[in-house]
Every structure is written in structure tokens, then in C-alpha cells.
Amino acid sequence: MTLTSEQTSRTLETASGTIHFYEAGDPASPAVVLLHGSGPGATGWSNFKTNIEVLAEHFHVIAPDMPGWGRSQAVTREESDHARAAVDLLDALGIEQAAFIGNSMGGITTLRVATEFPERVSHIITMGPGSGPQPKIVSPGGGLSEGMRTLVAAYRDPSVESMTRLTxxxxYDSARFATPELAAERAENANAHPEHLANYLDGFAKGGPIAKWFRLEDxxxxxxxxxxxxxxxDRVVHFENTLLLLAHLPNSRAVLLNRCGHWAQVEHADEFNRLVIDFVSAN
Structure with a gap:
């Protein structure tokens, strides 16, 4: 990897406030927006550092820290609107339309942008989003999934040990991908912004940190x-959520990856990058 987080780091004032993001690739190329998940210490770089450089050979890549995460401004549950923030970032960058690629919470935002601002979205790519608000993201026995329980525990105790359990x-292959370096990076990111941790837990107590979901009927x-x-x-969001989305999106196709957990873009980075390049380039 030749690109670094600091080389690609940018900050803009938008109509939704201060948004920090990572940018790479030719601004004249088709734009792709990479949206991270909701875990403590998540950033555009931490979720997509194995993808940004490869995708930037083909696209203008934008990977924001969403409001409430990373170096972007803090927001409460009531203030948070990631779909609006994503569109405001496009406006600030002068981008009319982009392919939206979202992991977990980022996939939920991607589907909201597609239903509320469809003219701004050229392609939808999701990895492991839920299909609706709690309690639809649950384990078969009821309650939060194993992954969500571990995620919330890491918000309450953002230590390296908690981040190790989270990663x-x-x-799936935790011996290879849940490295001590990644756990330390996530702990450092999380502890650098205690306001984000507090706002997430406050939102979780009020019914979930994501106040605005897409509607299946849309x-x-x-x-x-x-x-x-x-x-x-995937031990965070069961793959049946994607099968439900597939049944509702008329122009969709699904790829189910064996030996893969919640981070398809990390565990199967080469295949993921090829899928994205081929899909965005061909459609």
C-alpha cells in the first residue's frame, strides 16, 4: 500500500456540519462513496483501507467519517441524518452522482439515499446491512445478535481487549484479520473522541443509534x-437480511460469500474490489 490515511485526509464544511473524509483517484472519474459501519473507532479509512487504493485506479473515491464517527463533528441521535450528510458532502465536492458502497450502517444509509435522493445514486452496493430497525437485526433466539452485543460492550469499554473481541x-478468519494492530487502532480511534461514544450509547438507550431507516415498502x-x-x-447481521432486500429491490443481485463474516471488504478484499470495479463499470 502506497497511499496513507494522512495523504488522503480532507475536511470540509458542509450544510450538515464538519465532515472529515478520505479522497483518492481522479476527480474526473466516476465517483464512489464508501460508507463505514457503526462500530466504535470506525472511520472511512479503518473500514476501507484495503480497498481505497485499488478502487482509486478506476474511480474518484470518497470515504467519509460519518457525523458521530472519526474526525467528523459529533451529533446526537436526534441530530443525526447520515443520508442528508452524504448528499451535502456530494454538494460540497461538486459531485452530482456517485455509486454508494456501504458496510452495515453504511449500507442502511446507502439504501436511504437511494430511496430519498435517487438522482444522486448511480449504483447501490451493500455489505451486511440490516433490513429494518431493531428487533429485525436479532439472533434466532431473540435479542441482539452476538456481534451487536459485542459492539455495544466495546462502546461501554473501548479498551484494546474489547476491540480484540469486537474484531x-x-x-470469520479472526486469526488472520483480527490483528493486535487493528484492535489497537480501533481503541485509539474510539478513545480520541469520547463524545462519539457517549452519543452512541445515549442513542442506543433511546431505541438505537440510527434514528432514520429506509422503508422496505419504498x-x-x-x-x-x-x-x-x-x-x-456474519455474526452481526444474518445474511437472511440481504435475501429480504434482494426480494424488494427489482434491479438487484446478491453475492453470498462463504468463510466470510461482517467485513466482506476486508476478508475478501481482492474479490470485493473486482466485484465493485466490474459492477460499477458495466452498469
Whole structure:
């Protein structure tokens, strides 16, 4: 990897406030927006550092820290609107339309942008989003999934030990991908912004940190090409959520990856990058 986080780091004032993001690639190329998940210490770089450089050979890549995460401004549950923030970032960058690629919470935002601002979205790509608010993201026995329980525990105790458990539950091959370096990076990111931790836990107590979801009944109206990727071994959001989305999105196809947890873009980075390049380039 030749690109670094600091080389690609940018900050802009937008109509939704201060947004920090990572940018790479030719601004004249088609734009892709990479949206991270909701875990403590998540940033555009931490979720997509294995993808940004490869995708930037083909696209203008934008990977924001969403409001309430990373170096972007803090927001409460009531103030948070990630779909609006994503569109405001496009406006600030002078980008009319982009492919939206979202992991977990980022996938939920991607589907909201597609239903509320469809003219701004050229392609939909999701990895492991839920199909609706709690309690739809649950384990078969009821209650939060194993991954969500571990995630919330890491918000309450953002230590390296907690981040180790979190990265282990996010991945299938934890011996390879849940490294001590990644756990330390996530702990450092999380502890650098205690306001984000407090706001997440406050939002969780009020019914979940994501106040605004897409509606399943709106998805059949969406004609944007959609690629839905999910890990067969996802312990955070069960892959059946993606099968439900597939049934509602008329112009969609799904890729189910064996030996893959919640981070398809990390565990199967080469295949993920090829899928994205081919899908965005061909549709």
C-alpha cells in the first residue's frame, strides 16, 4: 500500500456540519462513496483501507467519517441524518452522482439515499446491512445478535481487549484479520473522541443509534442497479437480511460469500474490489 490515511485526509464544511473524509483517484472519474459501519473507532479509512487504493485506479473515491464517527463533528441521535450528510458532502465536492458502497450502517444509509435522493445514486452496493430497525437485526433466539452485543460492550469499554473481541466477532478468519494492530487502532480511534461514544450509547438507550431507516415498502420503486454482498458467517447481521432486500429491490443481485463474516471488504478484499470495479463499470 502506497497511499496513507494522512495523504488522503480532507475536511470540509458542509450544510450538515464538519465532515472529515478520505479522497483518492481522479476527480474526473466516476465517483464512489464508501460508507463505514457503526462500530466504535470506525472511520472511512479503518473500514476501507484495503480497498481505497485499488478502487482509486478506476474511480474518484470518497470515504467519509460519518457525523458521530472519526474526525467528523459529533451529533446526537436526534441530530443525526447520515443520508442528508452524504448528499451535502456530494454538494460540497461538486459531485452530482456517485455509486454508494456501504458496510452495515453504511449500507442502511446507502439504501436511504437511494430511496430519498435517487438522482444522486448511480449504483447501490451493500455489505451486511440490516433490513429494518431493531428487533429485525436479532439472533434466532431473540435479542441482539452476538456481534451487536459485542459492539455495544466495546462502546461501554473501548479498551484494546474489547476491540480484540469486537474484531474477532466481525471476522470469520479472526486469526488472520483480527490483528493486535487493528484492535489497537480501533481503541485509539474510539478513545480520541469520547463524545462519539457517549452519543452512541445515549442513542442506543433511546431505541438505537440510527434514528432514520429506509422503508422496505419504498425499495420496489428503486430502479438503481444494486449489488448486495453478504458473508455467510456474519455474526452481526444474518445474511437472511440481504435475501429480504434482494426480494424488494427489482434491479438487484446478491453475492453470498462463504468463510466470510461482517467485513466482506476486508476478508475478501481482492474479490470485493473486482466485484465493485466490474459492477460499477458495466452498469
Amino acid at each position: 474477532e466477532v466481525m471476522t 425499495l420496489p420503486k428503486v430502479q438503481i442497479p444494486a449489488l448486495l454482498i453478504h458473508g455467510r458467517d
